[in-house]
Amino acid sequence: MRIGFITSEYPHPTVKHAAGIASSIKNLAVVLAKQGNDVTVFVYHQEVSEVIMDQGVEIHLIKKETFKFFTWYFYRMHLQLYINNVVQHKRIDILEAPDWTGITAFIKLKVPLVIRLHGSDAYFCKLEGRKQKFKNFVLEKKALKKANAYIAPTSFAGNETRKIFGLNKHKIKTIYNGLQLELFNNESPSLYNRNTILYIGTIIRKKGVLELAEIFNQVIKKQPNAKLILIGGDSNDIKTGSKSTYKLMESLFTNEAKKQVNYLGKIPYEDVKEHIKKAHVCAYPSFAETFGMVTIESMAMHKPVVNTNIGWAQELIDDGVNGFLVHPSEIDEYANKIIELLNDESLCEQMGKAARLKVENLFDIEKNTEINLEYYKSILKT
Incomplete structure (x- = not known):
């Protein structure tokens, strides 16, 4: 097949931004190409x-353009012309785009469009209890309503998005994101830095980082030697207007806890994987995700994860079997689960093995790519 992806982010040195959406798109795109598809x-x-x-x-990098009036509209027209020209020239069969900000609203494409529900602004606003800008809602709804079909990375994300925008549930298929498992091997899972807790992700309120500060304060009371490593870019805080969420987080640490925190900021992806290998426990207390790529990356490397228990996470982790699920607001319970793992090597080993097995069974990109291809083909037949 000839498949096109429309995105604002992709993991490559020439691309200025890459986050969770970028990783999941690249994982799929590379395997599709490897299997002989034109991507x-x-x-x-x-x-x-x-x-x-x-x-x-x-990869087609398309420069950002500004116009005197209605840039949001005329830039879309610019994208429409560019993408359709390439579609015709390369005879692309199908296009995929994300739901975020409704980039395909008002764009008329010459081939069927499937929208993957990476997480719309409306979706995140609902989970966070924030009010959404009306324009953003209109653009996202228009883009979604025009699409031929939808792919949800979790059933939770699909159901929530369907309710927000009134989508046809029969057009939504859940296909889990996946990993190239050979890139996430851990040959020595018993070797790690004891008492090291790792968080990977943007330092932003919705990821539960303020709660993580309080959680770590409780951990330090019982495990004075525990260390917290934070990896990810800082961001402004939408609630307080602060330019640095990390500054807010830092202000919550006790003096004892603050000494044991190491914030590394953004680092190369290969270095991130090394930190996962060295971690004792990974903690992801997020309030708003559609999937959580770092969760399955950590699981693939035999790490016990203490994750949020909200919707999507229940599809990634079986509580008490291949990780723990705790609501981020339950500070003491969350801290207790981390402490339990820090103090029980056999439990960590057992959960790590089970976590890897879960990833192999459900999140292998080689298997999930075949599911994607069959779904693309079914869309072309309708």
Whole structure:
């Protein structure tokens, strides 16, 4: 097949932004290409326009443009012209785009469009209890209503999005994100830095980082040697207007806890994987996700994860079997689960093995790519 992806982020040195959406798109795109499909990725809002090849995937960087009036509309028209020209030239069969900000609203594409529910602004606003800008809701709804079909990374994300926008449930298929498992091997899971707790993700309120500070304070009371490593870019805080959520987080640590925290900021992806290997326990107390790539990356490397217990996470982890699920607001319970793991090597080993097995069974990108392909083909037949 000839498949195109429309996205604002993709993991490549020439692309200015890459987060969870980027990782899941690349994992799929690379395996699709490896299996003999022609894959094109359109990355909009870039600093320059350029076409590059990477791991068999053709990447089109599309420069961000501004207009005197209605940039949100005229830039979409610019994308429409560019993408349709490539679609015709390469005879692309189907396009996929994210739901975030409704980038495909008002864009008329020459082939069927499937929207993957990575998480719309409306979805995150609902989970966080925030009010959404009316324009954003309109754009996202228009984009979604025009799509031929939808892919949800978890059933929870699909059901919540369906309720928000009134989508046809029969057009939504759950296909889990996946990993190239050979890139996430841990040959020595028994070797790690004891008492090291790892968090990976943007330092932002919705990820539960303020709660994580309080959780770590409780951990330190019983495990004075515990260390917390934080990896990810800082962000402004929408609630207080602070330019640094990490500053807010830092202000919550006790003096004892603060001495044991190491915030590394953004680091290269290969270095992130090394930190996962070295971690004793991984903690992801998020309030708002559609899936959680770092969760399955950690599980794939035999790590016991203490995760949020909200919706999507229940599809990744079986509580007490291959990780723990605790609501981020339950500070003491969350801390107790981390402490339990820090003090029980055999439990960590047992959960780590079970976590890897869960990833192999449900989140292997090789298997999930086949499911994606069959779904794409079914859309073309309708």
